[in-house]
Amino acid sequence: MTDLILHGYWRSGTSYRTRIALGLKGLRYEYRAVNLLAGEQRGHGYRSLQPQGLVPALEVDGHVLAQSPAIIEYLEERWPEPALLPADLEQRAVVRAMAAVIGCDVHPLGNLRILQYLKGELDAPPEAVKAWIARWIGDGFAALEVMVSHHGGAFAFGDEPGLVECYLLPQVYAAERFEVDITPYRRLRAVTERALADERIAAAHPDRQPDASLS
Ligand SMILES: N[C@@H](CCC(=O)N[C@@H](CS)C(=O)NCC(=O)O)C(=O)O
Structure with missing residues (x-):
């Protein structure tokens, strides 16, 4: 069972897009909120995960993935079905x-x-x-x-x-x-x-x- 932890913020568009991808793949994950309005994304703790201080970040079995397009492509490659992209x-x-x-x-x-x-x-x-x-x-x-x-x-x-x-x-x-x-x-x-x-x-x-x- 893969351990997935999504660091995100409810209103963040990039967090929302990653949640949709996870949902379409049927993947369960732990959600850890990063309060953007309180500036938590710029704190030392979060920056040690994502050096830009931006959400989302996805932890997969201890690896930290950043940038929602890269995260979504990773999900597609690791769990190809159901596919987010056509075959052609x-x-x-x-x-x-x-x-x-x-x-x-x-x-x-x-x-x-x-x-x-x-x-x-x-x-x-x-x-x-x-x-x-x-x-x-x-x-x-x-x-x-x-x-x-x-x-x-x-x-x-x-x-x-x-x-x-x-x-x-x-x-x-x-x-x-x-x-x-x-x-x-x-x-x-x-x-x-x-x-x-x-x-x-x-x-x-x-x-x-x-x-x-x-x-
Ligand atoms: N290209 C990045 C953009 C990430 C991004 O801009 N995240 C926004 C929320 S949607 C953020 O963390 N903003 C915090 C800030 O501007 O301080 C991605 O797709 O992951």
């Missing part, structure tokens, strides 16, 4: 590209430390920060909506939930949290709703985490 090589590249729209080009721009920098060091007013968040989510979602129209079925790619849902759902959650209008993205909303009806995915939702009361 070109299709795998498409799925990775769809995930990267969020993982590389949207999520990093709305991260806690980026927003803290805009508000603090650049003294950006709240409406400017809100516009910043909406701008990058809007750009990414508009592109992903097109990609889903090309490759989607019941889910973002084909008819089963997989890697794209791991990335998409947390970003939709963040968009709603920051009051970004997502009504134009009909397909993304439909995929999200369908995915949340799957208990393996629903159990990963921020509101269902033990640290959900921390704000």
